[in-house]
Amino acid sequence: MRIAEISSPEVRQTQPPDTITDLLSKLETLTAETERHSPESPLPDSITTNLRHVLSQLTPLSPFQNSIKLQIWKLSYRLWNACIDLSNFVRTSSCKVPEEHAKLRQVAADILFIAVDVTGVPSPYFKCASFFYKTGTIWHELCMYDFASNCFEKATDLTSKVDIMNVSDREERRLLLDLHIARSKTAWEVSDRNLAINLLNRSKRVLFGVADSYMALANQYMCFGKLVLSKSEACSANDAVKLMNEALELCEKGLRSVKKVDETLGLKELRLKTLRFMAASHLQRDEFDSVLKCVRVLRDGEKGEDHPSSSVLAMKAWLGLGRHGEAEKELKSMVGNKGIPEGVWVSAMESYLQAVGCSGVETAMGVFLGLLGRCHISAAAAFRVVQRVVADCLNGEGPRARAKVVAEFVSNDKVVALFSGEVAAKERSGMHALLWNCAADHFRSKDYEVSAELFEKSLLYVPHDIENRSLRAKGFRVLCLCHLALSHLDRAQEYIDEAAKLEPNIACVFLKFKICLQNNDHNGAITQVQAMPACIDFTPDFLSLSAHEAIACRALSVAVDSLSRLLTFFSMGKPMPTTEVIVFRTLITILIQQPQNEKEVLKYMKQAHSRFSDLGPERFFGSGEVGRRERKWFALNLWNIGLKSGQENNYDLCGELFRTCAEYYGVSIDGQMEGNNPMVCKSLILAVSAMLAGEKLSTNPLSDNEVKQAIDLLERAEKILMSGSMKTSIDDDQTTTIEPHFYFIYTLSAYDLYTRTNDTESKQLLLIKNYANSKHCNTNHLFQIGRNASEGPRPNTEVATFCFNTCISLLLSSASPDYQTVALILRKLITITGAHKCNAAADDDGNGNGNDDDGVYGMYKKAYRIMVGLKAGEYPVEEGKWLAITAWNRAALPVRLGQTVEAKKWMDMGLELAGRVPGMDTYKSCMEDFVSGVEKKVQSQGHLIVGS
Numbered sequence: 001m002r003i004a005e006i007s008s009p010e011v012r013q014t015q016p017p018d019t020i021t022d023l024l025s026k027l028e029t030l031t032a033e034t035e036r037h038s039p040e041s042p043l044p045d046s047i048t049t050n051l052r053h054v055l056s057q058l059t060p061l062s063p064f065q066n067s068i069k070l071q072i073w074k075l076s077y078r079l080w081n082a083c084i085d086l087s088n089f090v091r092t093s094s095c096k097v098p099e100e101h102a103k104l105r106q107v108a109a110d111i112l113f114i115a116v117d118v119t120g121v122p123s124p125y126f127k128c129a130s131f132f133y134k135t136g137t138i139w140h141e142l143c144m145y146d147f148a149s150n151c152f153e154k155a156t157d158l159t160s161k162v163d164i165m166n167v168s169d170r171e172e173r174r175l176l177l178d179l180h181i182a183r184s185k186t187a188w189e190v191s192d193r194n195l196a197i198n199l200l201n202r203s204k205r206v207l208f209g210v211a212d213s214y215m216a217l218a219n220q221y222m223c224f225g226k227l228v229l230s231k232s233e234a235c236s237a238n239d240a241v242k243l244m245n246e247a248l249e250l251c252e253k254g255l256r257s258v259k260k261v262d263e264t265l266g267l268k269e270l271r272l273k274t275l276r277f278m279a280a281s282h283l284q285r286d287e288f289d290s291v292l293k294c295v296r297v298l299r300d301g302e303k304g305e306d307h308p309s310s311s312v313l314a315m316k317a318w319l320g321l322g323r324h325g326e327a328e329k330e331l332k333s334m335v336g337n338k339g340i341p342e343g344v345w346v347s348a349m350e351s352y353l354q355a356v357g358c359s360g361v362e363t364a365m366g367v368f369l370g371l372l373g374r375c376h377i378s379a380a381a382a383f384r385v386v387q388r389v390v391a392d393c394l395n396g397e398g399p400r401a402r403a404k405v406v407a408e409f410v411s412n413d414k415v416v417a418l419f420s421g422e423v424a425a426k427e428r429s430g431m432h433a434l435l436w437n438c439a440a441d442h443f444r445s446k447d448y449e450v451s452a453e454l455f456e457k458s459l460l461y462v463p464h465d466i467e468n469r470s471l472r473a474k475g476f477r478v479l480c481l482c483h484l485a486l487s488h489l490d491r492a493q494e495y496i497d498e499a500a501k502l503e504p505n506i507a508c509v510f511l512k513f514k515i516c517l518q519n520n521d522h523n524g525a526i527t528q529v530q531a532m533p534a535c536i537d538f539t540p541d542f543l544s545l546s547a548h549e550a551i552a553c554r555a556l557s558v559a560v561d562s563l564s565r566l567l568t569f570f571s572m573g574k575p576m577p578t579t580e581v582i583v584f585r586t587l588i589t590i591l592i593q594q595p596q597n598e599k600e601v602l603k604y605m606k607q608a609h610s611r612f613s614d615l616g617p618e619r620f621f622g623s624g625e626v627g628r629r630e631r632k633w634f635a636l637n638l639w640n641i642g643l644k645s646g647q648e649n650n651y652d653l654c655g656e657l658f659r660t661c662a663e664y665y666g667v668s669i670d671g672q673m674e675g676n677n678p679m680v681c682k683s684l685i686l687a688v689s690a691m692l693a694g695e696k697l698s699t700n701p702l703s704d705n706e707v708k709q710a711i712d713l714l715e716r717a718e719k720i721l722m723s724g725s726m727k728t729s730i731d732d733d734q735t736t737t738i739e740p741h742f743y744f745i746y747t748l749s750a751y752d753l754y755t756r757t758n759d760t761e762s763k764q765l766l767l768i769k770n771y772a773n774s775k776h777c778n779t780n781h782l783f784q785i786g787r788n789a790s791e792g793p794r795p796n797t798e799v800a801t802f803c804f805n806t807c808i809s810l811l812l813s814s815a816s817p818d819y820q821t822v823a824l825i826l827r828k829l830i831t832i833t834g835a836h837k838c839n840a841a842a843d844d845d846g847n848g849n850g851n852d853d854d855g856v857y858g859m860y861k862k863a864y865r866i867m868v869g870l871k872a873g874e875y876p877v878e879e880g881k882w883l884a885i886t887a888w889n890r891a892a893l894p895v896r897l898g899q900t901v902e903a904k905k906w907m908d909m910g911l912e913l914a915g916r917v918p919g920m921d922t923y924k925s926c927m928e929d930f931v932s933g934v935e936k937k938v939q940s941q942g943h944l945i946v947g948s
Helices: 009-014 016-036 045-061 066-092 099-113 124-141 145-159 170-189 193-206 211-229 234-257 261-284 288-299 308-320 324-336 342-372 379-395 399-410 413-418 425-444 448-461 466-485 489-502 506-518 522-534 541-552 556-567 580-593 598-615 617-621 624-647 651-665 677-698 704-722 740-754 760-772 779-791 797-812 819-845 854-867 877-889 892-897 900-915 921-941
Strands: none
Touching: 016 045, 016 066, 045 099, 066 099, 066 124, 099 124, 099 145, 124 145, 124 170, 145 170, 170 193, 170 211, 193 211, 193 234, 211 234, 211 261, 234 261, 261 288, 261 308, 288 308, 308 324, 308 342, 324 342, 342 379, 342 413, 379 399, 379 413, 379 425, 399 413, 399 425, 399 448, 425 448, 425 466, 448 466, 466 489, 466 506, 489 506, 506 522, 506 541, 522 541, 522 556, 541 556, 541 580, 556 580, 556 598, 580 598, 580 617, 580 624, 598 617, 598 624, 598 651, 617 624, 624 651, 624 677, 651 677, 651 704, 677 704, 677 740, 704 740, 740 760, 740 779, 760 779, 760 797, 779 797, 779 819, 797 819, 819 854, 819 877, 854 877, 854 900, 877 900, 877 921, 892 900, 900 921
8 A cells, every 4th residue: 555545634534524424414314214203103123223323333433523513412312302202102101111212212322422522512421421321211110220230330431520529500410319329229120239239328429418319319228228128037127227227317417408498398208207117127127125216206206206107016016025005005096097098007907916816806806896987998908807817716716705706896787888889899708708618617616606606697798689699598508507506496497498488409408307307307307308309409419318317316217218219219320329239228227127117128128129130130239249248138137037027927928028038049149159049948948838827827728829839939949959068158168058947847838738739649748758768857847747647638648657657667766766756656647547447448338347457456566566665654654545445445346246356356455555554453454354254255155245
């Protein structure tokens, strides 16, 4: 490059004007565009960007000629005023100043800054500094603290170029103070607390003895103190006191420096305010004496300040010192102060209640009522006070006493009036909920008296309109419950009647049901149970609940009615509160407890049988062990009731019970009978036995259909009997067999029934032979069968003879025969054989005169042989006499007929038998004399003559 081309300073100053002119022209164009922009539409980003671009080009060209600087100043002020217009529109529309406006102000301040040293403009540095201060304030409002701090620092640099002592203008002096305070506030926001306090301390140099300056700086100290105080920390409270002290000292200095009365008023007000906050700081640090000192200073001032907070601070300090009497005085003094805001005295009462406890409730309520007569109190305030009392009611001591006070308070006409109207609808609803919940807590703790009182008072806060009918009805229902618990049945009835008028539903019916139970009105209770299903909100749960209530009151007839109605809903597919089997079991249990209910038990047993037949055993009883247990319960109860009915000779019912019992025992759960076959068999046998016993008792013969049913039952039993023993369970080797007497009952019953069918003799004989050949055969039972066969309405000689012969054989073969039974059997056999002989003789010649029956004689002969060798009296004497006498008497007819041989045979038998029976010596002697006489007559006359 050539030397000539290097521009000298003079040349540089001659070249830029054209460039500067172009840039200023662009700047003016952009400014004009900004001025024309409608404030209603958002500011476009392009304006700020273009301005910033022109500024970046213009800045390197400084310093400028003074004329250019003046032109820049004018453009900057035009741009600033445009910003003000835009901001004013935004602020009037209650919107926050947008960030673009702040950027535009920042550009305006930066443009002014490049021409700050202009000549001809008074205080140019302060004017430029005010631009940066105001821009920084907007950045602070936008919470962009870095930008704000930047602006404040530039403004501080600009003002530092001027000697403070030479600043006389009031606005410039205030700018210096505002800059320090603004920087301090920004430092505080970025948590640089030390810098913030330092900047406030620096501000003391620019107060210039002006009252407003003292107030501004003191107010900022106090603001910082309040922020520290709000953190509720012990260390923060110390810092807060320091800051409040600074504010207080500034107020004191200001009052000493400023002489005009109108200027001191603000400082005095600020001083009092600072004292109040100092008292609050001391209260937070539990320095109660210091609080009282602050309050004393406040009250001992020129006007004797009676600020609302003074009483509150004093009261809390007295409470902290434990001097509740002084605190109570402070609280009561608040009643006369109409200027106390609502929130202040509500807070005071809350603090008082929290500290004093139960003993302070009455005082607080009295204060509240006193305030009602002197100043306007909102429903929200009343609600807060009651809420505090109720909260302490639930946690503190004496909850019952507090609840009583609350009930009195909320029922006061003035308090109730506070909550009237639509304005207090929210508070009224809250008060109702508060009282309701408190009453519910007392109800749960079984304090029904207090609970009823609070529930009743809660109804005062429910409007009498259609929308709240349901809520009022709910209140009446719960009051009914409370009085039911207190056994106030008349009042309970009144409340439930009112509830039913407002909202008739299932709950009303159920509560009426409970009242009837309490009054022992079982018919009325049943009527209410009958009304339940008609309610629109009915569910089967209410029938289950009614049954439980009735059982608890021992109203068993009501419980039965409830459960029987509950059973009807199981087939409807509705959700049920319990299983069907449990309802049946409960119902039957109740019926069993009452006498003469066997028929009802049978009815529901059959109903249950029908249900599990439809549903399947597993669905009805349950599966596995549970199902088997349920089935066993039903079957066992049927068995026991059946036995009881049989013992009471109620044989018709007994037969039905055992027949149903067999059906239950025969149910298979999960494919297992669990050894119940023997019980099925026993039940069937006893059912038929009861049918036959009932026939005998009533003398009404069984119908053919009944006989057929009985035979069918016995055939089922026979299959089980013939199957042998059954195991009780899969894992148990022990077997359960049917007791021998059941085989006997089966045989006896089957024999009886077979007499009524065709081919009876062969069936009967086969039946008896099977029994006699079984291991269960018993001589007594066999003897009983023989007697029935010989003496019944339809005798069977063959069966009787077989039974007796078998029986006597078994007896004689035993180690110690029962000769009493042997004798009876022999008599029966002789009787049967004699009767059979007469019938046979009649069939032979029609005259009854047949040959001697060797069968009868054989029986006597058998008896004689049995008696031979027995000790005296071992064979029954009476039976022996009967044998001897009847054998002797059998000779009478042959004697008359002249049948000497036959007569001699029977007389000899009689003599032989008489010789074996003790006490028949006289008889035997007479018999022998008679035989001798007969023999002599035969010899003399050649034939036998009939004798007596």
